[in-house]
Amino acid sequence: xxxxxxxxxxxxxxxxxxxxxxxxxxxxxxxxxxxxxxxxxxxxxxxxxxxxxxxxxxxxxxxxxxxxxxxxxxxxxxxxxxxxxxxxxxxxxxxxxxxxxxxxxxxxxxxxxxxxxxxxxxxxxxxxxxxxxxxxxxxxxxxxxxxxxxxxxxxxxxxxxxxxxxxxxxxxxxxxxxxxxxxxxxxxxxxxxxxxxxxxxxxxxxxxxxxxxxxxxxxxxxxxxxxxxxxxxxxxxxxxxxxxxxxxxxxxxxxxxxxxxxxxxxxxxxxxxxxxxxxxxxxxxxxxxxxxxxxxxxxxxxxxxxxxxxxxxxxxxxxxxxxxxxxxxxxxxxxxxxxxxxxxxxxxxxxxxxxxxxxxxxxxxxxxxxxxxxxxxxxxxxxxxxxxxxxxxxxxxxxxxxxxxxxxxxxxxxxxxxxxxxxxxxxxxxxxxxxxxxxxxxxxxxxxxxxxxxxxxxxxxxxxxxxxxxxxxxxxxxxxxxxxxxxxxxxxxxxxxxxxxxxxxxxxxxxxxxxxxxxxxxxxxxxxxxxxxxxxxxxxxxxxxxxxxxxxxxxxxxxxxxxxxxxxxxxxxxxxxxxxxxxxxxxxxxxxxxxxxxxxxxxxxxx
Amino acid sequence: xxxxxxxxxxxxxxxxxxxxxxxxxxxxxxxxxxxxxxxxxxxxxxxxxxxxxxxxxxxxxxxxxxxxxxxxxxxxxxxxxxxxxxxxxxxxxxxxxxxxxxxxxxxxxxxxxxxxxxxxxxxxxxxxxxxxxxxxxxxxxxxxxxxxxxxxxxxxxxxxxxxxxxxxxxxxxxxxxxxxxxxxxxxxxxxxxxxxxxxxxxxxxxxxxxxxxxxxxx
Numbered sequence: 001x002x003x004x005x006x007x008x009x010x011x012x013x014x015x016x017x018x019x020x021x022x023x024x025x026x027x028x029x030x031x032x033x034x035x036x037x038x039x040x041x042x043x044x045x046x047x048x049x050x051x052x053x054x055x056x057x058x059x060x061x062x063x064x065x066x067x068x069x070x071x072x073x074x075x076x077x078x079x080x081x082x083x084x085x086x087x088x089x090x091x092x093x094x095x096x097x098x099x100x101x102x103x104x105x106x107x108x109x110x111x112x113x114x115x116x117x118x119x120x121x122x123x124x125x126x127x128x129x130x131x132x133x134x135x136x137x138x139x140x141x142x143x144x145x146x147x148x149x150x151x152x153x154x155x156x157x158x159x160x161x162x163x164x165x166x167x168x169x170x171x172x173x174x175x176x177x178x179x180x181x182x183x184x185x186x187x188x189x190x191x192x193x194x195x196x197x198x199x200x201x202x203x204x205x206x207x208x209x210x211x212x213x214x215x216x217x218x219x220x221x222x223x224x225x226x227x228x229x230x231x232x233x234x235x236x237x238x239x240x241x242x243x244x245x246x247x248x249x250x251x252x253x254x255x256x257x258x259x260x261x262x263x264x265x266x267x268x269x270x271x272x273x274x275x276x277x278x279x280x281x282x283x284x285x286x287x288x289x290x291x292x293x294x295x296x297x298x299x300x301x302x303x304x305x306x307x308x309x310x311x312x313x314x315x316x317x318x319x320x321x322x323x324x325x326x327x328x329x330x331x332x333x334x335x336x337x338x339x340x341x342x343x344x345x346x347x348x349x350x351x352x353x354x355x356x357x358x359x360x361x362x363x364x365x366x367x368x369x370x371x372x373x374x375x376x377x378x379x380x381x382x383x384x385x386x387x388x389x390x391x392x393x394x395x396x397x398x399x400x401x402x403x404x405x406x407x408x409x410x411x412x413x414x415x416x417x418x419x420x421x422x423x424x425x426x427x428x429x430x431x432x433x434x435x436x437x438x439x440x441x442x443x444x445x446x447x448x449x450x451x452x453x454x455x456x457x458x459x460x461x462x463x464x465x466x467x468x469x470x471x472x473x474x475x476x477x478x479x480x481x482x483x484x485x486x487x488x489x490x491x492x493x494x495x496x497x498x499x500x501x502x503x504x505x506x507x508x509x510x511x512x513x514x515x516x517x518x519x520x521x522x523x524x525x526x527x528x529x530x531x532x533x534x535x536x537x538x539x540x541x542x543x544x545x546x547x548x549x550x551x552x553x554x555x556x557x558x559x560x561x562x563x564x565x566x567x568x569x570x571x572x573x574x575x576x577x578x579x580x581x582x583x584x585x586x587x588x589x590x591x592x593x594x595x596x597x598x599x600x601x602x603x604x605x606x607x
Numbered sequence: 608x609x610x611x612x613x614x615x616x617x618x619x620x621x622x623x624x625x626x627x628x629x630x631x632x633x634x635x636x637x638x639x640x641x642x643x644x645x646x647x648x649x650x651x652x653x654x655x656x657x658x659x660x661x662x663x664x665x666x667x668x669x670x671x672x673x674x675x676x677x678x679x680x681x682x683x684x685x686x687x688x689x690x691x692x693x694x695x696x697x698x699x700x701x702x703x704x705x706x707x708x709x710x711x712x713x714x715x716x717x718x719x720x721x722x723x724x725x726x727x728x729x730x731x732x733x734x735x736x737x738x739x740x741x742x743x744x745x746x747x748x749x750x751x752x753x754x755x756x757x758x759x760x761x762x763x764x765x766x767x768x769x770x771x772x773x774x775x776x777x778x779x780x781x782x783x784x785x786x787x788x789x790x791x792x793x794x795x796x797x798x799x800x801x802x803x804x805x806x807x808x809x810x811x812x813x814x815x816x817x818x819x820x821x822x823x824x825x
Contacts (some may be wrong), residue, residue: 032736043736106699119698119758123726124767125669126741130700130726135734175738267635288804293741293768293786301742340804381801 001113009395012264030210030261030272032131032180033297036136038263040299041138043131043178045092045213050145050289052178054084058098058563066115066146075165078155079113079145082169085188085203086177094173105130105144109449111176112144113169121150127168129175137563143176144171152195157582158479158603161195168193179210180297183246183290184260184462186360186439191294199465204439206462209259210272225319228270229328231283233309241267242331243290245283245306248461252278252316254436255400257462262295265303276321282441283313283331284459287338288380295349310336310446310456318364329458337382337394337446339460341422344404360465365437365580372431376405378460379424382446384411387423394444396427397457402435403464419553431466440464474499474607478600482586485597487512490589492599497565498583498606508599509565515589515597517566570604578606670787676818678765679752681715683707684774684812686748688720692728695759701735702761703728705743707751707789713812715820723751724761741768741786748774750783750811774808781808 007208008061031042045051058064059075076096083094102108103116120128127150132142147153152162182189185327188200188207203211212220226251245263248272250256258279263269271281285307286292291557292305312331319325322606342361366372384391386412396405439462446456474497482490490511496504511517570585572578583606587599608688676682690705702724709718726737741764743749752770756763767785775782782805 034734034736104698107735121754122756122758123739124765124769125762128737128739131735131736131738133734135729135732172738181738275704291784291786291804293771293773293784296736298736298740298742301744407649 006453028564029077030180030213031178031297032175033298033299035134035297035302036135036138040297041216043133043138043140043297045140045177047215048091048406049092049434050095051110052095052113053079053145054097054100054102055079056103056112056116057099057101058103058116059113062288066149068115068149068153069150069165070152070156070159070162072158073153073155073165075115075153075155078165078200079169079173080213082166082201085170085201086173086211088209089220090211091217092177092215103337105146106208107132107142110144111163113147114144114145115149115153117146120146120148123148126151126163127172127333129172131176133442134163136179140178144170145176146513156477157196157475157605158477159480160601162311163193163195164198164201167198167200168225170203174207174211175296178212178214179207181208181290181294182210182260183262183286184248184257184439185289185460186362186462186465190290190462192289192359197359199360199362200209202467204462205256205258206260206439207317209271211432213272222322224273224275224323226324227269227274227279227281227327228324229269229281229326231267231269231312231329231331233306233331235284239330240250242283242306242309243299243302244286244307245269245309245584246286246290246332247271247281247283248441249274249279249319250282250399250441251436252400253281254438255440256438257441260461262554274319276319277405278316281308281317281327281329282457282459283312283329284461285309285311285338288340311458313457336456337444337458338380339378339383339442339444339458339463339497340380340459342376342378342442342463360463362467363431363466364581365435365466365468366431366433367574368433369465370575372429372435374429374431376407376427376429376442378427378442378444379414379422384408384423384425387411387413391425394425394446394458397443397445399443399459400435400440400464402432403440404430404432404504429465435466437466437468440466473605475603476504477607479603481594482598482600485589486595487515487589487591487597489601490587490597492585492587492602494570494602494604496571498570498572498604500572500579500607502571504568504570504572504604505567506585506587506602507565507567509563511566512591514592516591518588519568520586520588521583572606623631634691656664657710670769673818674771675752675765675818676714677822678754679714679770680755681718681721681753682707682713682815682819683715683721683748683753684711684720684748684750685709685721686782687743687745689745690743692730695767698759701728701730702726702759704742704761706751713750713815721751721753722762723753724759724763728763739767741771742770750774750815763793772811775805777805782806783808 031044033040033042055076059067080096084238084563089095100110102110102112103114105112105114105117130144131140133140153165154162155165170188180331181191184190184204184206186199187204231245231247232239233242243263243265247263247269248260249258251258255549259271259274261269261271287307292300311330312329314327314329317325317327319470363372390410391411396407397549398404405427408425409428410426412424414424444458444464446458476494476497478492490508492506492508494506496502497502508517583604587600589597685707688706688708690703692701692703695702704722704724707721707723709721712718725740725743727735727740750772751763752765754765771786773784775784784805
């Protein structure tokens with residue numbers, strides 16, 4: 001049974017060896033699979049298509065930009081850049097066809113990017129791709145991208161609650177080309193994002209495997225192979241297939257997640273776009289952060305996702321270019337834990353991921369001679385459920401050279417919305433220069449008995465995103481509005497740029513004689529009110545309330561000294577690993593009577 | 608004047624507790640490079656974590672259960688009887704309209720049947736696929752948070768896919784699974800979720816009813 005034209009192409013182009021397929025080939029990795037006549041059929045444009053995108057006319061002039069776009073942004077450039085990450089590596093073109101008077105998404109013969117469709121604001125999403133296809137073969141003939149008017153979007157990085165347009169566009173252009181959501185954290189097609197995130201701007205290995213499977217060339221086909229098989233489990237003494245499992249190909253040498261897919265209704269899987277090499281296959285339930293309901297293709301609506309099994313891992317599987325390797329494997333234990341959230345701190349200077357978010361922990365590959373030392377805080381069902389101060393497990397497993405995770409060492413609770421307590425377990429992580437760029441898993445052994453490894457493994461797939469150092473551009477931008485309190489506005493300005501080893505400072509003032517000057521440094525920007533503080537209930541910016549992220553506080557003198565202002569020395573040490581990181585600063589004036597004023601924020605991108 | 612901290616990027620850390628009448632600041636020294644003492648983090652976190660967790664979102668706008676209850680004009684539990692797609696009369700979009708046989712109405716006037724429309728579907732040779740849409744499987748039992756959309760003139764699910772909860776039968780129990788775990792994890796105690804993010808149907812229904820009553824001022 002051939003499920004897709006892509007697989008047919010793969011088979012036709014394979015000449016190195018006969019393909020042995022003891023199980024029916026499953027749906028290929030990557031594309032949106034709609035059920036057509038009961039057969040999962042991928043959506044795609046014809047290979048070598050040129051897709052002309054038109055932009056709603058409001059984007060033609062900054063003075064007519066919709067209110068959802070932060071002033072100073074360049075949305076068309078960002079959207080085009082979001083498209084280019086895909087077209088750079090696949091035989092398909094997306095071109096900017098200029099402006100159009102159309103503002104509403106729909107089948108009108110125009111491929112539209114709009115920020116001006118008023119109906120989308122009520123639909124509840126931040127952005128979406130609208131893909132029109134021929135139902136007989138899945139060929140896409142028109143597609144629009146709509147950004148909701150209910151949210152802020154920008155390209156400047158200065159609006160704390162705004163979504164980065166290039167990041168969102170890269171995600172939606174992936175859908176526009178026919179790609180499904182990915183369950184790899186750090187993939188451009190991972191279905192969750194916090195404001196300000198930018199990881200989708202760079203394709204993950206899984207994204208590359210997906211687009212090159214959907215739009216292959218002779219060159220890309222010959223540079224990859226595929227793995228297929230069936231995932232099963234023992235159930236009441238009978239071996240049964242596991243439908244809807246998340247299956248990953250993990251590089252046996254460096255631990256990177258190279259590609260991932262989902263098993264079909266019969267437990268069959270097909271991992272395509274996998275470069276030749278040795279891989280361990282790992283299967284996990286689709287039990288979060290990505291859930292079955294997050295998949296787009298209608299073929300998944302009739303799959304009974306098995307989310308009750310424990311993870312399974314194979315020994316090394318050899319993948320050869322232009323060939324399909326077959327490997328069946330089984331899960332043997334029930335799931336008894338699941339990682340749902342994490343955050344971490346590294347360096348002791350506040351580089352972290354968010355608690356209770358699903359953003360990857362993105363770290364620049366350490367240069368020779370340096371390493372990162374972090375604490376990882378994990379939570380989820382089965383992970384220290386009682387919030388014990390000294391949890392016994394589950395134990396961390398090292399899966400990638402250059403990443404060492406040990407523990408747990410400690411536990412406790414976070415407080416969430418509505419006062420719900422979230423238990424966590426703390427682990428220790430060290431990342432050395434040996435680590436390979438790409439997405440890496442966090443893996444725990446869910447054993448409950450005395451024998452280590454007696455039980456399954458759970459993983460947070462792609463949770464650690466190692467990126468190569470890229471030349472950043474130093475930025476120093478004052479943004480937002482502070483709280484004037486009872487003493488008037490507190491201004492902020494900067495001198496110099498945050499360049500390694502160069503002078504850089506922020507000047508804040510004026511301060512009253514009874515006011516203490518404080519400067520908070522954190523990874524996050526913020527817009528929260530300083531509620532409950534006299535005179536500051538309308539504050540628009542309060543980085544201090546965005547704790548618990550690790551942060552630094554610089555304490556200045558009372559009254560700002562002779563000039564009434566304080567200059568905080570923010571010069572960046574000449575440590576290469578700091579290049580590329582962004583920090584936010586905000587000054588506080590705290591009086592002896594506990595009155596508070598705050599300054600605008602200062603965003604520093606280190607070069 | 609210029610003021611340099613004693614040690615750049617290794618400065619004192621601060622525990623901040625925002626009190627009703629002001630701010631109390633407490634400095635602690637950093638004792639372990641690269642590691643924030645968890646108990647300190649916990650103290651900092653308490654009472655301030657809510658804002659952070661709500662910043663976590665999807666390509667759909669984040670809603671918690673209270674948001675959904677407030678937004679919904681009608682909340683029903685029922686089973687999908689049948690569905691049919693059609694072109695929207697004024698928009699060049701395809702919607703699929705699912706007819707729900709209602710077993711319980713948690714908000715709004717009790718109804719025997721309800722209709723929910725979702726973007727996407729098949730009409731003739733054309734299929735529309737929308738990346739943020741949800742699928743309503745025939746025969747599936749669901750809890751649906753619905754609102755009237757004047758923009759489309761249709762009943763739609765609140766918060767895109769978040770207004771749809773699947774009711775599963777598992778080991779003799781009825782469980783409710785959200786499409787985004789945050790929706791229920793915010794209001795149903797964490798320990799009551801299984802590894803799939805499912806919560807007991809009865810507990811879910813009780814929380815929703817209680818939120819509806821709170822909203823109605825009862």
